[in-house]
Amino acid sequence: MARFIFITGGVVSSLGKGLASAALGALLQARGFSVRLRKLDPYLNVDPGTMSPFEHGEVFVTDDGAETDLDLGHYERFTGVAARMTDSVSSGRIYSNVLEKERRGDYLGKTIQVIPHVTNEIKDFIAIGEDEVDFMLCEIGGTVGDIEGLPFFEAIRQFIHERPRGQCLLMHLTLLPYLAASGELKTKPTQHSVKELQSIGLAPDILLLRSEQPIPDKEREKIALFCNVRKSAVIAAYDLKTIYEAPLAYHREGLDQAVLDAFDISPAPRPNLDRWTDVMDRMTNAEGEVRVAIVGKYTQLEDAYKSIAEALTHGGMANRTRVKAEWIDAEIFEREDPAPHLQRFHAILVPGGFGERGTEGKIKAAQFAREKGVPYLGICLGMQMAVIESARTLAGLQDAGSEEFDHEAGKKRFTPVVYHLKEWVQGNQKVERKVGDAKGGTMRLGAYDAVLKPGSKVAEIYGTTAIDERHRHRYEVDIKYRDKLETCGLSFSGMSPDGRLPEIVEIPDHPWFIGVQFHPELKSKPFAPHPLFADFVRAAKEASRLV
Incomplete structure (x- = not known):
């Protein structure tokens, strides 16, 4: 049965609870324990899927198709x-979930309240899969x-109270x-934050103190x-x-040892931190720099x-190269020539997005990369814009565009080289969608297989065709x-297993020009860089030598 670690924050937001949770998970792994990390978000959106990136940051997608908070990316x-x-x-x-159960009659006519019905639902969620791992971090x-x-x-308070003593731990992150x-x-801010926790029946076992300055012993003793925590459990x-x-x-500060002590795990397994030593060596001993x-x-x-x-960054680690990424608003290229902005870069990446705004600028960026031989990686919408650019410039389809933009305008303006997918196969089931469906969860979400063309650049990069x-x-x-696009030099080098959906396009006679319909960034890790990003940075490094 898992031990539970609850991570809370106080004083101000954005102190780094997600990073602290992820780092603690990595440290427990380094000591030989299995872990799973979980995020409980108080906002009333069902998930982040329909939230603006300006409001919430990126949406992190799991293999099983969940649209989740970006902290899950840190966890992975x-x-x-x-x-x-x-x-x-x-x-x-x-x-x-609670209202759905109430409508079905699951509560047998009872009055539905936050306690116990909402808190019970939260506790049930926390306990999912508890027999699968040694530690569950929430x-x-x-x-x-x-x-x-x-x-x-309140649900956490109940959960800790109901579990055997020593099975749960509360870690609180505050600002100093x-x-x-x-x-x-x-x-004082930390003291007030802890008192706020204590007022609702929770007492932290470990305190993490965000600080820009070294924390003297007297401050640790005072806190x-x-x-009401041990001095050894006050972690900078x-x-x-x-x-x-x-x-x-965190290991140097004793966080993992404090956690094991709190759970009375003795003797504590020795940590193997070679993975993270190697990661830091690759970051701090980079040889050269590329601009993307x-x-x-x-x-x-x-x-x-x-x-x-x-x-x-991971691709840079794979090549022992520092990657300097610069963010450029695509809308600038709708008013200005992209060449003065892009000619100083060794590679160009066009990421995903929704809606028509900025798409003509993305198309111009793809055109610049194709014509100037600059390494190009187009992701999701970035692939679609590269295809539209080739259709317009090389295949003679001057009005090539996307149904997405026609839907926004309310009229037909483009030849739909990119169209709204209304049905597809997921596993053994057919999925159907309509343009007017509610936006939440109506996309092609999660992990899908693709088949790569033997001998293609992507097959070489992945080292496999599946x-x-x-x-x-x-x-x-x-x-x-x-057929029209391949005649012009754009190869469809990755397809869905049924051959209906293009997954990857590339230009074989270009130094490095690849567009992917999926999001490879979601699977990249510092100790296992995604092969596409690793080779993209390699190509940028090669381009930097030619400048």
Whole structure:
């Protein structure tokens, strides 16, 4: 039966609970334990799938098709454990489940209340798969004191109370601000945050203190005394040069040992941190630098492309090369010539997105890369725009476009080289969708198989002709234009197993030009870089030598 670790936050948001959870999971793995990480979000959206990237950052998609919080990406990147649909839940999903049960009559006419019905639903979710792992780490979004988070904190209180003593642990992350005027680290915000927890029946076993300054012993002793935790369980969380330093940094501060001590696990298995030592060696001893332009439409918030940024870093690790990614708003190229902006880069990446805004700029970026021989990686919409560019410029379909843009305009303006996918096969079942369906969860989501053309560049990169990758999109490249496009030099080098859906396109006589309908960034890890990103950075490194 699993031991449970609940990770909460206080004082302010964005302190790094997700990173701390992921790093702790990696440290427990390093000591030989199996782990699973889980995210409980208090917002009322059923999932992040319909939330704006500017509002919430990227949507992380699991193999089984769940649209989840970006913190699950941290969990996967640090532990290598593939997240599942049961690893992410929101207040919206919890309430939706409760109301669905009420409508079915499952509660036998009882009055439905937050306690016990909502809290029971949360507890049931927390316990899913508890027999599968040694440790279950559950992060609660937001900060203690948020009104929407109260049902989750109450559910945790009940869960800890109902379990045998020593099976649950609460870790609380707070801020230790430094006042330059007085030259002091202030402990009062942490004290108030812990009192807020205690007022709802929760007491932290471990405190993580985010601080920009070293924390003296006297401050640790004061916090331990006033917050009722052991001094050895007061752990510093300093700012780091890279997030991948976190496992080693937390180990140096004694986080994993504090957790094992709290669970009375003795003798503690010795940790094997070779994986993370190697990761840091590759990052800190990089040989050279490549510049990659990311031409997107959500560039004002880097978290909108979090997994892409990290996958590029991983590709750099694979090549012992520092990747300097720069974000460029695609709309700029709808007003200006892209050449002055792009000619200083060694590679160009065009990521996914929804809607017509910025797409003509993405098309121009793809054209620049194709014509100038610059390595190009198009992901999802980035692949579609590359296909449309080839259709317009090479195949003579000057009005080539996407049904997505026609739907937005309310009239037909383009030859739909990219069309709305209305049915497809998932496993052994046929899935059907209509244009007017509700937006939530109506895309081709999750892992799908693809077959690669023998002898193609992508088959060489993957080292196989059978792959599976994660998808998140509603529109597909129309296969009926394949012959015309291949005659012009665009090869359809990856297809769905039934041959109906294009998964990968490439230009064989280009130094490196690949578009993929899926999202390879979602599977990349620092200790196992995705092969496409690793080879993309290799091509950029080769291009940098030619400049």
